[in-house]
Every structure is written in structure tokens, then in C-alpha cells.
Amino acid sequence: MGDLEGKKVLIVATNRFEESELFGPRELLMARGATVTLASLALEAILGTVHDAPGRTIEPDLLIADAHEADYDALLLPGGVGNPDRLRTEATAIELIRAFADAGKPVAAICHGPWLLVEADVVRGKRVTSWPSIRTDLRNAGGEVVDEAAVTDGNIITSREPDDVPAFTEALAQALQS
Incomplete structure (x- = not known):
């Protein structure tokens, strides 16, 4: 039995997610006993990337529109450039992010996933980090930007890049245990 047994994590992603930022945390969380569910815009395989090159695909478990914050203990948002850029224009995705944040x-x-936090207006007054190219967006949204592998401020956890997946996943695991 893992230390995250009974915990349920929802991942929200669409095409062009950074492969290691979805598969890495997913596998680490599942190895520790968490149940991990993937929601997307359609019930068709979504394509990951390794930087900009096409990567592996994965089948979503449900539609974002059918996901409810009350059914999960945490929300995970992988990066990749295309994935959050597409999702930040989807009201259902932004409302779901806001619901998790509002519920604490x-x-x-x-990586680029914090773009979704900007769109959901949940970084104001929070210490956050991200891929360097979106740090100005985080500052403009009221976040205090730092350069650390994983940053936890209240219920918001952010990380910089694929190399930080272990620290990012550990920060999420610690939040799930508290």
C-alpha cells in the first residue's frame, strides 16, 4: 500500500502536452498508490511532445466538461506550449481550475501550465515559478515569481521544466498528505 492510497488526482490536458510532464507525475503518483484520471476536450487520444517533436499519445478517461472538483483531491496541469495555450481558451477548463483553487x-x-493559473486568476499574491518565457505573464497576473524547482504557496504548486518533475511530483504528494 502506497502513501497516496485513496487519493484521487485529476490531470487536465489536450494535444501538445509536454510528454514527461504528464507521464512522469502520473507514473510516480500511481506508483505511490494514487488513482490518476485524465480529462481532455474530447475522448480521442491526445498527442504529447518532447519539446517540439511529436511524442507518445494517451487516451483520456473523461471529458473536462464531465469532471467535477468534488470527485478529486488535487488537479495537475502539465505544460508543453500548445496544451495550455489551447486550454486557456476553454471556459470549462478554466472554471474547473478555479473550482479546485476555490475549494483549497x-x-x-x-512549465507552461501556469498560463492556465493566470487565466483562472489564481496566482495573485502567490509565490510561483514557470518556464522562463511566461514569467512576465505570472508577474502581470500578480504573482511573485521565483526561480526554484518546485514552489508551494498555499494550495498552488508550480514548477519550471521537465527536469523538475521529481521535485514537482514530491511537492504535490506532500500537499496530498497534509
Whole structure:
């Protein structure tokens, strides 16, 4: 039995997610006993990337529109450039992120994933980090930007890049245990 047995984590992603930022945390969380569910815009395989090159695909478990914050203990938002850029125009995705944040549940975003936190207006007054190219967006949204592998401020967890997946996942695991 793992230390995250009974915990349920929802990942929200669409095409062009950064492969290691979805598969890495997913596998680490599942190995520790968490149940991990993937929600997307359609019930068709979504394509990951390794930087900009096409990567592996994965089948979503449900539609974002059918996901409810009350059914999960935490939300995970992988990066990749295309994935959060597409999702930030989807009202259902932004409303779901806001619901998790408002409920005080952990919301973890890595790399370009914090763009979604900006869109949901949940970084104001929070210490956050991200891929360097979106740090100005985080500052403009009221976040205090730092350069650390994983940053936890209240229920918001952010991370910089694929190399930080272990620290990012550990920060989420710690939040789930508290």
C-alpha cells in the first residue's frame, strides 16, 4: 500500500502536452498508490511532445466538461506550449481550475501550465515559478515569481521544466498528505 492510497488526482490536458510532464507525475503518483484520471476536450487520444517533436499519445478517461472538483483531491496541469495555450481558451477548463483553487485543493502546474493559473486568476499574491518565457505573464497576473524547482504557496504548486518533475511530483504528494 502506497502513501497516496485513496487519493484521487485529476490531470487536465489536450494535444501538445509536454510528454514527461504528464507521464512522469502520473507514473510516480500511481506508483505511490494514487488513482490518476485524465480529462481532455474530447475522448480521442491526445498527442504529447518532447519539446517540439511529436511524442507518445494517451487516451483520456473523461471529458473536462464531465469532471467535477468534488470527485478529486488535487488537479495537475502539465505544460508543453500548445496544451495550455489551447486550454486557456476553454471556459470549462478554466472554471474547473478555479473550482479546485476555490475549494483549497492542491492545483499543480508545471512549465507552461501556469498560463492556465493566470487565466483562472489564481496566482495573485502567490509565490510561483514557470518556464522562463511566461514569467512576465505570472508577474502581470500578480504573482511573485521565483526561480526554484518546485514552489508551494498555499494550495498552488508550480514548477519550471521537465527536469523538475521529481521535485514537482514530491511537492504535490506532500500537499496530498497534509
